[in-house]
Amino acid sequence: MPTYQTRLFKELSEGHNGRTIPESTRVYFQERFKNRLFDFLITTFLREEQNGLTQAKLARRSGKSPEVINRWLSAPSNLTAESISDLLLGMAAEEPEFFKGSSLLNRSAKNYTHLDEEETARGTSPPAPINVEFERL
């Protein structure tokens, strides 16, 4: 496993009586959470765009100004729980299934890369072994 991975998991695996999780690790997971949330919101918005949703309509439905909606859908940001709820209601009358806890510990490396998928689609064999990443893990 590369150093940057082991560093992140060092204190996480210590359990309830473990040391304080370092701020840099917490910052990493905060950033990851924001990126995942943004991905979830933008994917939902783009899906609903196919059904005729626009930012103007979303602003009206969720009772927010177009500027606020534009900002929220522009980049990962510090959205409040209330804002997330308003966005999802306005976009698709949905509740966020996104918030399902899943342990970060004992996750196994996925033996999948986008390159496998392409090879399958093309009906060809990979030109060279592609598990370089896993040799390092």
Place this chain on the structure above:
Amino acid sequence: MSRVRCVQSFLIYMSIRVAWMRRVQDGELFQLSPLVGDRSARTVLLTRELDELLSREMEEGEGAKRRNRLLETLQNIVAGRHLVVCMQPFEADRKAVIGRLAPLPEHAFPVWDIRCLVSPALRVFCLFVEKDVLLAVTCRPRSVEVGWLRWSPLGDWNSKRWRRGIEATHSAWTALFPAESPVTGDDLRAYLSNASLQRAVGRT
């Protein structure tokens, strides 16, 4: 597409993939792993400089926090999450995670940057080896000194430091792939899956 062109493009695809995989196997490039358990929906190839930057020991503090944000920005690309891209040089705003830089007159292809916008902002100079495969060459501070990076801030768009960053990226490409060209053109779908243009997301 004619049969001949189809075969040609397939051979080009084969050769560049063989080339970058060989560089990884030879230890000249390093493939960024996603967080354990995540899928690798894209590939980010790191130069030794960047691999060392992400791997080296750092004391807890502002530097370690910023570096972990950088790591997550890069792993977010690998995980295949939605990316907002600006293809117009000088027009990227806070929406864009990846932007195309103005090409230097002497270069055959433009360089891109991955935009890590949290203060102190950083820029990772990169090129697209093939669709969903990025070569990340060097990381530079955008506007203020960052102690754990050995580079001075890039500063204004027309500064020599921007030019040097672009030149370093171009040189790295030429050294690694002398017979190949990176992805070029104006079709976002040729570069990335699950991505949209800066303006498309912002429309009302």
